[in-house]
Amino acid sequence: MYDFLLSSVEEHYEVVKELKSGPRGSVRLLRHKETGKRFIFRTYQGNAEVYRKLLEITSPHLPEILEVGEKDGNVAVLEEYIQGDTLAALLKADVFSQKEARRLGRQICAGLWALHALGAVHRDVKPENVILRGNQAVLIDFDASRLVKEQNTTDTLVLGTTGYAAPEQYGIAQSDRRTDIYAMGILLNILCTGRHPSEVPAKGHLGRVIRKCTMMSPDNRYQDVLSLMEAL
């Protein structure tokens, strides 16, 4: 499938733009030659297990994964192109109101719920990985995602983004769904204050929700995204 996907991409698509390139892989914006539709083509070295799971589902708050190929540790993914601005880009203009942050938070949680229901954790929830399509938040980039393995005690690879990564992502324990809850707390705080909660904590009810999300011990956080959605 990996070879078929690469050859198909070369045959049927043209590269519009290289969005991201790094030692682990690249992300390119493609245009389908026949239909003009745009897609994201992602290649990286790692595990495709989460993308494979996502092949079978759709969610309004996740990009549709269209095809996945894997060979010798190299992964190629074709996915839906989400048109819109990232929250990071929008935050450059202004922060969101608490009401708006809560609404976006609930939508991102809905995307996370789909991931978690598949047994996966995102592990890299941050404004750069959320695109606002109209008024819908879509969570993207599952490169750091993994399936939760109950028997593991610690993560074998430290992935995530400094400032958003939960303490367990630094090797103290294995990341799980509550890792994403932590990052959601950081994200929500940044949405409404523009700053990390350690610098400018949000006030009021949302502030308390964020504080619970960012408890250092996963046991003290919301235990699932549904609880967080309800709190929001």
Next chain:
Amino acid sequence: MEHKCLYCGAPLPEGAFFCHCCARSQGQKRLFLPPRRRRRIRWPLWAAAAAALLAIACVPILRSQAAPSDSLPTGQPTALPEATVSTAAQTVPIPETTLPEESLTQLQELALNAIEEALATPDLETHTPQLTNAIEYRSGNWDGKRSTFHGLLLRLEGNFLLEDEYDSHLNVLLDMDTGEILNSTQLDYDRIRAYQRTVADREQYHHLLLNAYRSFLEDDLLQIWMDSEIRDELPREDLDAVNSRLALDFPEKEAEMGFGFPGEIPLPVQSCSFEEGALAELEALPYDYSEDALAAVADALKIQDSGPVRMQSNHLENVQDARFYIVNGEKRGQRVLHTNGDQEYVLYHDFENGVWARHLWVYANGVMMDDYWYADGTRAARFALTEDGQYTEMLYYPGGKQSYRFLRDAGVEQAEIHAPEGSARLTLNASGAGTELSAYAANGSRSRHIWFFPDGSTQTE
């Protein structure tokens, strides 16, 4: 077996999900949407409904219990203000949504019954807190922006009430350089690294520990404790030394006294009701906020949120929380929280000034809350009523002074208190978002905001 695209017929390898010729997905995908949970009914709404039902159900019971006991007041129910109240400052019309006389009688009876039950409770178990662990933290200048942090995390076992929830542990984080007690929002605890270190000045160290013991803060530092990568515990002999000091600081007689009402303290319930004449006397006084009023209110506030304070608590059937406040090593006051059905009562007693305060929260018959303060045999009271978004507050202050404030439109209104040393302003916001109580001092030395949120939680700044 050869696979073909469902739409264009192009050949596809086995297991393909997407046709690149026509750019269409093969087959249906499951739509994943989170289940809809029924949203919780917000607490005030539920409480209002429950309290209303309770009040209706309680009327015949209360009437049957109306005969006063020997220990309870026999004063007449409160007479409500006239249709308008003329004061030196202004004439304020009183809304029609005044508290029905019968309702106030009921409330007083409920309060007295609850207090009586609290008094009749058996001896309460006491726990001397024990310092069980102490960890010293030191963080580097990890991002080039923050200053280094040198802290001491303490863990105490006991019986603590933290944000209205009981906990058997209390964690306190001290800034070792300043002695300041920190909370988790004041530092980026993700980056804390712990290093073993010998404390050179043990006296200073013990002093810090005792200060921490006398203080409390919300238990949001537990996570640091739970997730410490390195736990460099300080020597057992240090902990023992501190615990011996704690035992000295917690007298036996205090333990015997329990956390109900010590018998020698005059009970406030003897002046719980308002005689008609007394109220008329108050009403005849000019519109003024006296120094006494400032002191009474300030004391009532201070005793709720003074620092450093020491807190003790216990469980009983109706007494949800009873504690002594100790300020600078002195037993300064007492607070008892108890409930009766859906009604919640908080009693404060300022030992030093003899001030009592009672807070009764009832969501029935249009009564939102009902606060009394008592000082030296005189009374201060606040009734707050709300109906149809209207909000009315009446304030009576001790020392022969009184003040009224009628708040309307469910918006932010203010009651001002002026005194030679400054002024204070109370602001109550009875909007649907919750209630806000703010206290300011004119000289800027003190400022306090307390929010009472619809879910029953509070936040103080």
